[in-house]
């Protein structure tokens with residue numbers, strides 16, 4: 178952090194006679210509490226406590242005044258495609274299969290280009306306050322896993338890199354054997370990035386690929402119920418995705434559909450794995466009931482909603498109802514937020530779920546505390562990150578970093594959080610996340 182970006186707290190801490198520095202803030206919030214005003218105390222390892230001035234009491238050591246800022250825990254982006262960061266803008270013309278063809282034609286394919294795209298995406302994510310990410314390592318992308326592992330530690334980024342698998346029709350067996358060999362192809366955990374697996378979607382993966390992915394014991398993510406074309410293909414094997422499979426030679430005569438909806442087909446195959454189910458744009462009442470039947474279970478699947486991606490792809494389609502994330506939340510499911518690829522983010526300079534929170538606040542007036550939960554503790558559930566890592570620090574627990582957003586005035590805590598969601602101010606790091614667990618700090 179340079180001087181122009183704010184105080185260099187690490188230097189202040191190391192120069193402090195008490196080894197501590199206090200920061201006065203307009204407010205601070207996590208998924209469980211919202212405080213205004215607030216004081217954050219730091220030592221050499223990061224934030225020690227964030228609470229009201231009364232609770233913190235006299236802070237021994239230097240005091241920094243940032244009373245025009247609100248502090249938040251590091252954000253969790255539960256679904257990104259960092260290896261598509263360099264693809265650039267593509268106009269969506271209403272045909273998803275055609276759009277995906279353009280992405281395939283333009284995506285990075287050499288290890289050097291993949292690494293550069295992942296690195297750029299990781300840097301733009303951290304610049305947007307992301308501490309934890311669920312990244313799709315696209316197209317059997319072991320290179321993208323290595324690229325994220327190479328760039329994440331110096332940025333203080335942690336998370337899961339889900340290796341994306343395709344395999345349906347003539348390609349099903351190849352997909353299954355790739356999945357079965359995955360655990361031997363890369364370390365399960367290195368440099369703060371866990372290995373995961375992502376069967377791409379119901380129109381590109383067979384039941385056998387899903388079952389093999391679920392059996393691995395690695396984190397799982399899949400795109401699910403994203404488009405009406407997908408719903409049609411799973412139902413009766415027809416439509417644009419059937420045409421696409423025929424055009425790439427993957428189609429077989431057995432692909433006549435499952436006679437059911439995507440959630441009905443895939444959810445039983447992934448049940449009990451804690452899989453991230455991404456998009457869920459098109460949910461029937463029965464789909465919703467099926468997902469909700471998991472609520473409260475230890476390894477429940479986690480819905481991941483990418484609001485800007487859904488809007489980019491013109492969801493809701495043809496007079497369909499809006500996304501049903503609020504019903505999923507109300508039923509007790511920990512809906513998390515994702516950004517999807519940078520292709521859908523327009524000219525946003527950073528890759529951040531703060532912008533997804535802002536969209537939902539401005540469009541739906543979703544409860545700000547609910548939005549904060551989606552962007553932190555629910556995302557942590559999706560990625561298998563201990564929730565303490567994305568809560569304000571207190572006795573015996575806490576995030577290893579904090580972000581800050583400028584606010585214009587001292588106000589009530591909830592008003593200040595609303596101001597963050599109304600506005601467009603960039604977030605910055607108050608203390609950049611370092612890949613240390615709270616346990617390692619004590």
Ligand SMILES: [Zn+2]
Pocket residue numbers: 256257258313400455517518
């Ligand atoms: Zn995606």
